Structures are given as C-alpha cells and as structure tokens.
Amino acid sequence: MYKYLELAQQKNLARHPVWSGLLHVSNGRPNIHSRQFLLTADSFSLVAELNATLKILYSGEVNQQCRFPARYLWLRQQLDLPELSLQDCTEFQEFKTRAPATEISLAFASENLAQPSSMMGHIFLKLRGLDSNGNPLEHAISFFTDAGGINIPRLFYESMVVGKTGYFSLSPYQEKIALYLGEEQRSIWEYSLKLSDFQKELIQAHLIELRQTDLVYFFQKYNCATVIDFVLSLAATESLNNTGFWLTPKDVVKRAEKLNLIEQSRLISPNRWLIRALREQLPSDQSKAIQEDIDALRLPEVTQLEPNQAFLQLQLAKAYLAYQTETATPQDKRVGVQSNSLKSKISHELQEKYPSHVLQVLEQKNPIESPQDSQIAIGLTRRNEQNYLRMSLTPASHQLDDDNRQYFSETELLLFDVSILKDLRSRQILLDQFTVYSAKSLIPYDAMSGGISGTFRIGVAPQYDAQLRSHKAAFIEGGLGITHRAGHDLDSFALLGLGVRWQSGRAQLYTQPEIGFILREVFDMKSRISVVMKSDLAGNGQSHMHFRFVQSKYFKSKDVSLHLSIDRIRSREKTLSQFEFSLKKMF
Template sequence: MLSKLLIICLSFVIYSQTVLADTESKDLKLDSYLELATQKNLAAHPTWAALLHVSEAKANIRSDTFLLSHTDFSLANELRATLHLLYADQSNQVCRFPARYLWLQKELNLPALPIQNCGDLQEFKARAPMQEIALAFASENLAQPSSMMGHVFLKLSGVDERGQNLEHAISFFTDAGGINVPKLFFDSMVIGKKGYFSLSPYQEKISLYLGEEQRSIWEYTLRLNQQQKDLIQAHLIELRQTDLVYFFQKYNCATVIDFILAVAASRTLDTNGFWLTPKDVVKRAHELDLIDSSRMMSPNRWLIRAVGEQFTSQERALIAQQVERQAVPSLTELDTNKTYLTLQLARAYQAYRNESTKDQSASALAYVKNLDGMTKRDFPVHQLQVLESKNPLETPQDSQVALGFVRQDRESYARVTLTPTSHHLDDDNRHYFSETELLLFELSLLKNLRNRQLLIDKLTVYAAQSFIPYDNMSGGISGAIRMGIKPQFDATFRPKKTAFIEGALGFTHRSGTDIDSFALLGLGMAWRNGQSQVYLQPEIGVIAREIFDMKSRLSVVLTSNIHGDHARNLHYRFVQSKYFQKESLSIHLSIDRFQQQKKRQNSYELSLKKMF
C-alpha cells in the first residue's frame, strides 16, 4: 500500500514538473514572440489597425467579444492580449480570431495552429466560396435615409464542391425604418443603432436594387492574391460573430467595407472629407490599384431614360405602342445603331412594365426573352455606352467649403459655408441620373465687413431634392424636403431666424438633353417665438446645362401666409455656375430678389467652392 502511495506521489511530482516546464516553455516562447512583435513595431502596422477597425487610435468596435483589452485598449495592448490568447492559453482560441492569427503567423513566423478545425470558418468557405471578390456600389436612394449617399458592399463569387457557381453579398447596415427623420439622425449619430452584418444570395440584392428600388449597381472586381482573399475571408468570420453598433457618420457600410479592404491593401486609412461615404470607398480602391475590371447594371427605368434621349418624343410614343401590343419594335429609315437602340428601349420598357405591375405572365416574359434573342442574333458585338458617364469614380468629392462675397441691404459680408456632405442643386450633377441635391448639417456664416458682427445665416439639418424628368414610358415625380433654420421675412419685411420644415412634390420636363423646367407645390411649417404657422410654397424654375462646363438656374418661389396674415413673399433667384473639373473648384454667381407687396430687397453673391 505504501509503495503504491509513493508511486502516485512520484507520478504527481513528475506530472507537475512537466506541466510547469511546458508552462515555462510557453512563457519563454510567448516572450520571444512579444519581443519580436515589438522589434517589428507590429502594433503600428496599418493592417493591424484595420483588423481591429481602429482609426486615429480610436476603436470603432468596443464589444468585449471583439476587443480583448476593451477595459484598457490600445493597439499594443490588444496585440499582446491576442498573442497570449493564441499561444499561452491552454484551450484552442484560434477560431475566435482566425484573421489575426493568419496575419501574426505570417509576420512573426509563428507555429501553426489547427485553423482547419474551425467549424464556422470551414462552413463559410463551403457555403460562400471566394475565388473572386468584387466591390459593389448601389446608387443613391434619396427616399431611404440610410442609403441617400448610396450603399457599398462585397460580392463573393466561386465554385463549391459540387461544381455550382455561387454568388453572395456581404453587407453591413442598420434598420432605418420609420418616417421620424430627426429621431433617426439622433439615434444613428449619437446613441448608435444595432448593426447587422449579413450574408445573402447576391441575386436578392440585384432584385432589390435593380427591380424594386430602381437603383444602378456598379461592380468592381478586386485584384487580390490568394493570401489576401484568405485573410479577408477569415476577417469576415470575426465580424459575423461580433456585436456591431452602427453610427451614420463614423461606422457605417462605407467604413466597415473600407476596413475590410484595408486588411488586404495594408494602407493607412485617411478621410479627406468630414466623413467617409460609399463613393469614397470606391475611389480609394481605385487609388490603391485594387480594381481589376468593372461593369454596370442599370435599372430598366433609367435605361428607358438614357436610351430614350436618342429618340424624338414621336418615336418614343411609337415604340411604346408597339411594345404594348407585343409587336416587333421597328422604325422606318433607321441605321444599324438606331435599330439596336430601338430594341434596347423596347426591352427596357417591357421589363420595367413587368416589374412595376408585377406582370409575370408567360406572354410578357416571352416577349422580353424574344427581344433579348433578337439583340444577340442581330447585334452580337454591340454594347450600350450611354450610361458610362455615371461611374462613381468620376463624381466630385462629397464634402465642400465655399467662400463668398455678399452684398445685401446696403451691407457687405463675407460668407463661409461648410457642407459636410454631399452636393447642391447648383453643383455639377452630370454624373447623376437627374438634377439632385443632398445636404446634411450645412452651416453658413456671415461676417459683416463694416464691423465685427458674425452671424449664423443658415443651418440646414437635412435637405434633399430630386428633379426627375417625366416621360410617358417610366413616369417620374420630382420632390423636395428641407429642415433647419433660415432667415424668413416677417410682416415688416425684416429677416428673422426661423426654424422650418418643408416638403414639395411636382413634375419636371426635359427639353432635349440640356434644359429642365420644373414646377413644385410645397407645404411648410415655421416656428418662431414659440408660435407655429403652416404655409403654402409653390415653386417654378428652369435648369440649363451649358457648354464650357457651366450651368444656370432660374427659380421663383411664392410663400403664402407664413405669418398667418395671408401676406405673400416672392423670391426670385438666378445662379450661374462654372466648374473646373481637375481642381475640384467651381465659381457661382447668384442674384436674389425678395419682394413683399411694394417692398423689395436685392442680394448679390460671388463665391468660390472647393470639393474635398
């Protein structure tokens, strides 16, 4: 009995010494890994910051499921904690952070860990193979606050083990439902909203954006090697198992996708404007030489407009009649290119009718298929080029600052206007499908040049306008919404700061390709001195796109009953703009006349604007 007890004690001592020796060995190895990481300054490496979604030393993800050092975060602390988790922890933790492991192993030549046993990662690889990764951009949707600057996401393509070609979309978004826009902005900019990181069939995105929302999609195939693809794939798993919080201005679809691209590009993230937009991500990928090729998918509604501009109104009406009878579209005395465009217009019109009326009848689908067959048979090498100018890569930057000289009411002022995002109606909007405006938190300051008086002239919280030309094939409603603080004339014709919210609906008519005339019927509500008032606000105007990169706009706005006294204020406005494409500069001359009965006031402004 005593001998057995001695054997047990001796075995325990040997086991304890072995465990202690293994622990000391692990500690020594970990110390050497940490020392090498310090020597190589890996904590300051841009890839490490991208893996942690850190910009300007601030973590955008604060969840303890993602940051091991969340109570005392720094890039260096997180690196030490990650190495300790991977190589000093007794349990296998590589499946928690497979991307961090892959990168650290490569940089430090670390021992291999059993990443092949990570079930979630292996399932992700099987379910969504990634032989090819593309950056996808869905164009702006002003009717949806979370997508009013567009949406950017990833397209994953590959062949699975059964030989099937699969396409999936990886997207980050939040719930932007509801009509309470001020609450949505407050929640998404101050409190933060729950973020969703989803994997879905790519065709679902196509159906949503192209079919239901009639938004264009640009695809940019990325130039990545296998190691970069593996790193991105592993990082996507890390994000999918993390609680994410969406912030409109600092952690949105654009910033998340940009961090993912930075994991592959190994470049420091920097934002030129006030915040990163989806178009900025596309432009950055181009600047980093990550884009290998691109293609555009345009919704049928915009194809109708773009192709329809090549025909007269009588020709469009005739083609529409032929399509409605499901006849072969044809016009007399057409050249080869015009015949090709006729088939394209007819096909887009019928497809749009199918989408808008939910017509999935056999005859409707067969008619579209027949037009497709005729196009492939008779025009095998033709390509539609009319929409190439809408490429997001060609658009001006989304942030801007303007400096102007103002003369009004016998006083001279200097004006500074800061626009965090995105663009004015008087800016160069040729890269959009229609004349639009989108402003978020724009601030305009006036400095009286005769004294030291500095005034907040206007504060725009949110403004959106879209002048969609109406046509008999695809319809088109124009509209506007604005909210903020601006000067409005009182009953004594003195400008008073007034909080307001305004909305308008109407129609736009396009003459040729360069002149839009519009009419809107608006309704507004103003608040001043604790009192509110509802008022009518019709508006008419003309926008002309001219040679030498210029544009003119003339508008007349009638505001009725803003003080409850049935008084009418007229505002005549003329703006002449000149754009300098290479320098991202523009010059604007505006003339305003305000009139109330026999009282008048004129204002003149010359401003220089810089996009950045």
C-alpha cells in the same frame, strides 16, 4: 512566446495599417467595443491588443485561432509563427464552403433619397466562386441598420448619438440585385478587386470575426462605408487619411482606386434609367412606336432599319417590358404568359440578328469621377445695402448648384449645412442658416418610365415679414412636382411645396410653389433660375416672391468652383436685393 512579442515590437506591427484594419481602429480609437472582439476593451491600445492576441493564440486554450482567424493568419505571416490548424474551425470552414471567394468585388448601389440610411448610396462586397460541384455561387456581404419610419429627427439622434443595432448579413447576390435594380431602381457599380490568394483568405477570415461580433451602427462614424473600408484596408500597404468629415460609400470606391485595388468595373443599370438613356439616342417617333408596340404586347418591326437603330429599338423594347413587369401590381394581367413570351422573342431577335452589337450607355456616371462629398465656401455678400463675408460648411454631400453630371438627374443632398455672416462694418458675426437635412431630386418625367420630382428640408433659416425684416425660425417643408428635360442640357421644373415654421412661440403654415430652369452650358458652367412664391396660410400678409439666379463655373480639378448669385425678394411693400460671389472647395 516572448521572442515573438519582441519581434512584433521590433517590426512595429501594432502601427501597421492592416492591424488597425483588423481591429477597426481610426485615430487610435476602436469602433467596436464588444468584449467578444476586443481582448483589451477596458484599457485598449493597439500594442496591448496585439500582445494579448499573441498570448491567447498560444496560451494552450483550444481553438482560439477560430475566434480570431484573420488575426492569426496575418500575425503568422508577419512573424512566422508556429502553425495552428484552421480545419477544426467549423464556422470558418462552413463560411468558405457556403460563400467561396475566388473573386471579391466592391459593389456600389447609387443614392436613394427616399431612404435616409441610403441617401449617399450603399457599399457592400460581392463574393464569387464555385461550390463543390463546380456550380457558380455569388453572395453579398453587407453592413446596415434598420432605418424604417419617417421620424427623421429621431433617426438622426439614434444613429448619431446613441447608436443603432448593426446587422452584418450574408445573402445571395441576386437578391440584392433584384432589390436595388427592380424594387428601388438604383444603379449598381461593380469593381473587381486585385487581391492575392492570401488577401482573399484574410478577408474571408475577418468577415467571420465580424459576423460573430455585436456591432453598433453610427451614421457619421461607423456605417456601411467605414466597415467595408476597414475590410479593404487588409489589402492595403499604406494608410489613407479621411479628408472629409466622415467616410461615404463613394469615398470607399475612390480610396480603392487610389490604392490601385480596382482591376475592372461594370455598371448594371436599372431599366428605368436604361429607358431614359436609350430614348435620348432615338427619335421621339421611334420611341413612341416602341411604347405602343409593347403596350399592345406586339413584337416591334425593325427589319427595315439600319442595324444599330434596330438594335437600340429592341433594347428599348426589352427595357420597357422589363420595367412594366417590375412595377406591375399583382392584379395586373399583363404580367403573365404573354409578356414572358414577348420577352423571349425580343431576346431571341437580339441574339440571332445582332450578336456583335454592344450596348454602351450611362458608363460616364462613375462614382470615381464624382466630386468629393464635403465642401466649404467663402464669399462676399451684399445684402440690404450692407456688405458681409459669408462662410459656409457642408459636412456631407452636394448642393443643387454643384457639378451633378455624375448623377442621373439634378439633385441636392445636405446634412448639417451651416453658413455664417460677418458684417464687414461692425465685425459682428451672425448665423445665416442651418440646414439639418435637405434633399431635392429633379427627376425628368419620361413618358415610358414616369418620374416625380420632390424636395424636403428641415432646419433654421431667415423668414421674412411683410416689411421683409428677417427673423430666424425653425422650419420643416416639402413638396412634389415635375421636371421636363429638353435635350441634354436644359431642365425646367415646377414644385408645389408646403411648410411649417415656428416663430414667436407658435407654428405657422405656408405654401411655396416653385418654378425654375437649369441650363448646363459649355466651358463647364451651369445656370439656375428659380421663382418661389411663399404665402402664409394665416392671411397675415407675410407673403413674398423670391427670384434667384445662380451662375456656376466648375474647374477641371472638380474640387473647386466659382458661383455668382443674384436674389430679389419682393413683398407688397418692399423689395430686398442680394448679390454674392463665392469660391467653393470640395474635400
């Protein structure tokens, strides 16, 4: 045994990225503290855990390799250890039989702003193989927590400070597809991974180690992204540092790309977005005719059309019929024999008459191409005839004025966004605003698939009185509305919002309807114009109108952008103007 301990030390295995991945260690600290998982939980170090693992594997105790099958497989490969049988490891063998892993893929489900735990998307594994009878099997491996309820402050406290119970699940892959595509209308990207047979077995063995361990979920440091990233590190030959504040699901996809682990990718689009993409490729009168045909449970007549147009119309009819089925209530009589019969007829038409046509839509919305999720900005601000240096930091996600072309609509998602002002004359440093959480989704309304826009914010920001004097106040506000898309490049939106602020020891209700336009321009630019009318319901005159114009320019690196903003805030008594020019860096 001592020669293997010495050889491990000579090869510096404790510092190997795979060993850190097996222990879920980042920056020298373990993310799992369970004594089921760590042998040196009371005095942990990478070296001590490696030595303790070698000793317990060859201590003479029966089937210790079944407790740590992944550690055993990797250490045996690195040190040419004596073989220990895994055939008697019942749980491991049962798992390999139940969820064969001839192919392993990353699966990314797009953002769902309605669910806090999935507001930056969800990443999980897809395992594919054949059972003993040669039948194909597909399973999803996922790590998550219970994020139910609407008490967002409590959810943040529990998931970021004390931790929540983490669940590591194995489920049929089609159940995940049905949930994300059907119920939640979220897109799924699949990335098949280039892995050796040993790496696949190592990952399977490690998944068993995790399944028999108590895991604690932390939103910012141990979530679905970090767990899957540790699993992927078992196939890595180098460590990748996390440049943001915490790892997001999109970061995992990007890291897999940097490590050259992705073999190929494919997008599975929900019918809601497929309808929108197809409608953009067809004249409005054709789309309307398809809608009328499907509403009447009638097969569209496309024989007189050019083949590609006919193919697109039938695909639209198929997607619209499927979307109606997914969103129908149990009492809806349309979901029955007639709709199933029509679905079969449309599928038959596509297979018989257009077998060589391939549907290619939405492929450009690849998470790999999206900007990074953390950002910092610095700018010069002139406000109320005073000059400031403004610095802002967003630890996670993106703003409405950022480059959102890799999203299916214009969105904003901010977590713990903070900005400070430095008075260039007095050198005084002031807190400008602090946003705990902000979500804004401007989904264009579609006649066939609907679409409601919405916003929700909670934080601390300047609130203005009748004289436009600024006072910091905590607030919670939200709103609903509608967005219209004219062509590919122009969105107009209207939101009706309601909020409450806490100022001078009391709560004050206010309304704030908003209208605006977003124009996506040539040369990688975007303009936004918005008007907000904030009115205090107490009738104390604290009402004002806020006009805002923002011009943004994105550079080819995707991580740098310039922004010019002009604000005018007007009350009955006074007008306040603000100008700002800022440089933003995504990281």
